[in-house]
Amino acid sequence: MGKRNPNAAERPAVFREPGALLYAGNCQDLLEASRAGMVTLNAWTRRGYPGLDLGSALPQVCSVGGWDATQPQDWGLREHCNEGVKIAYIARGALTVTMDGQRRILNEGQMFVVRPWQLHALGDPNVGASQIVWVLLDMGVRRPHETWQWPDWISWPERDRKRLTELLSKNEQISYVAARDVARCFMDIADIVATGDIEGGEARLGLLISMMLLQFMQMLEKQAPVLDLALASSKRTVKIFLKRLQHALDEEWTLENMAAECNLSRTQFTQHCLVLTNMTPVRYLQMIRLEAASEMLGAGHSTVTQIAYDCGFSSSQYFATCYKKRFGFSPLETPHKRRVLADYASS
Numbered sequence: 001m002g003k004r005n006p007n008a009a010e011r012p013a014v015f016r017e018p019g020a021l022l023y024a025g026n027c028q029d030l031l032e033a034s035r036a037g038m039v040t041l042n043a044w045t046r047r048g049y050p051g052l053d054l055g056s057a058l059p060q061v062c063s064v065g066g067w068d069a070t071q072p073q074d075w076g077l078r079e080h081c082n083e084g085v086k087i088a089y090i091a092r093g094a095l096t097v098t099m100d101g102q103r104r105i106l107n108e109g110q111m112f113v114v115r116p117w118q119l120h121a122l123g124d125p126n127v128g129a130s131q132i133v134w135v136l137l138d139m140g141v142r143r144p145h146e147t148w149q150w151p152d153w154i155s156w157p158e159r160d161r162k163r164l165t166e167l168l169s170k171n172e173q174i175s176y177v178a179a180r181d182v183a184r185c186f187m188d189i190a191d192i193v194a195t196g197d198i199e200g201g202e203a204r205l206g207l208l209i210s211m212m213l214l215q216f217m218q219m220l221e222k223q224a225p226v227l228d229l230a231l232a233s234s235k236r237t238v239k240i241f242l243k244r245l246q247h248a249l250d251e252e253w254t255l256e257n258m259a260a261e262c263n264l265s266r267t268q269f270t271q272h273c274l275v276l277t278n279m280t281p282v283r284y285l286q287m288i289r290l291e292a293a294s295e296m297l298g299a300g301h302s303t304v305t306q307i308a309y310d311c312g313f314s315s316s317q318y319f320a321t322c323y324k325k326r327f328g329f330s331p332l333e334t335p336h337k338r339r340v341l342a343d344y345a346s347s
Contacts (some may be wrong), residue, residue: 029075030067038075039127040068042194044205047083049136057202060084060140060151064205065193066091066133076123084138085168086114087216089178089186093130096123099174111178111186113168116142117240133186135209143263144169145234153206154213164217170227171220179219185212237262238272242284249289249312255281289313290326297334304331 031050034041043051043065044058051065058064062084079098089111097104097112099120106112114120116139140149148165150156178186189208192201230236241262245253258281259269273281289311296307308319308331323331 027077030077033073033075034067038069038071038073042066042068042190042196044193044198052196052198054198057198058151058153058206058209060138060149061136061209062138063134063136064189064209066131066190068131069093069127069129071129073123073127076125076127077121078125079119079121081119082114082116082136083142084116084136086134086136087213088112088114088132088134089183091131091133091183091187091190094128095130095132096128097121097174098124102174104174106175109178109183110175111182112175113173115144115168115172117144117237118172133190135189135212143237144232144240145237146263154210156210156214160214160217164213166227167217167220167225169232170229171225172231173225176219176223179215181215182212182219185215234262234264234268235272235275237264238269239276242273242276245285246288246292249292250310251312253285253312258285285312286322287326290323293319293323293331294327294334297331300335307331 027050030039030041033039034050041050043049043063044054044061045051045063045065046054047062049063051063054061062082066088090106090108092108094105094107097106097120099112099114100118103124104112105124137151141147148161148169150161150165154161185208189205189212192205192208195201241258245258255266255270259266262269264272270281273279273284277284279287293307293311293313296302296310297304302310304320305316308316311319313319313322320331327334
């Protein structure tokens with residue numbers, strides 16, 4: 001195999017753990033702006049998110065707190081995925097949120113929810129004057145069909161845990177107008193985090209997060225959302241994986257590790273792939289690798305050998321054989337064939 005694509009950290013996530021394709025958080029620009037005094041950042045965090053280290057406090061909280069930017073910024077949070085479920089509130093100003101390709105401008109008093117498999121960006125591309133407060137909880141899921149695991153310190157009856165899970169996993173509305181009680185909880189959360197006293201504030205913060213979630217659930221119930229069971233299905237997990245697979249063609253994919261990426265058996269993964277593409281996983285992978293290689297060859301920005309490696313082929317000879325079988329001509333003939341086809345189409 002050739003070297004890993006140097007842009008791997010910027011490409012959309014498949015379903016890898018942090019350190020591989022899942023570039024969780026992507027908060028370096030926010031951290032640098034905070035250090036430069038451009039924005040006030042108050043957060044209690046773990047796992048490399050910027051802020052004060054939570055240590056053993058509040059297990060499953062990845063990040064809680066917020067930023068306060070009193071003037072427009074020259075940074076934004078590029079497209080990324082989180083390690084948990086993020087619920088955020090716009091306390092002041094406005095924020096452009098792009099989620100799964102849908103762009104929304106959210107204003108003061110609105111809130112949004114991001115699940116771990118949702119690609120999202122904050123800013124357009126930069127962040128405007130705004131105050132944002134968030135809670136990011138690791139629910140033990142990375143894929144739509146997995147079972148949510150609520151923290152032990154959220155001591156609710158099981159029926160309430162199940163109901164909020166259902167409302168969040170089978171309903172992916174991007175934004176909401178925050179109820180007054182929910183907004184108040186977020187501001188109280190921000191005040192506690194701003195003290196920097198993790199030991200003294202842990203118990204109260206845990207209660208506030210629990211209260212915010214309970215009031216948020218009640219707010220959702222009043223809206224009587226229509227739930228879509230397909231959003232939390234294993235078929236959707238495979239659909240997302242296949243869509244993002246084109247950004248990770250240089251990985252050494254096999255049926256086994258593709259299924260593992262989706263946390264499914266080989267049989268389940270293959271069945272879903274057949275329904276979605278009318279191809280086996282291995283055949284589908286080779287098809288999109290060859291299509292991507294054809295585009296790269298037509299652009300003429302690299303050698304045949306490098307394109308073969310970038311698209312996941314183990315050798316240029318094997319790549320050339322597969323390519324000619326698929327298109328009827330060799331990789332070296334591609335630029336000429338594309339010009340002929342373009343001239344014919346324009347005549």
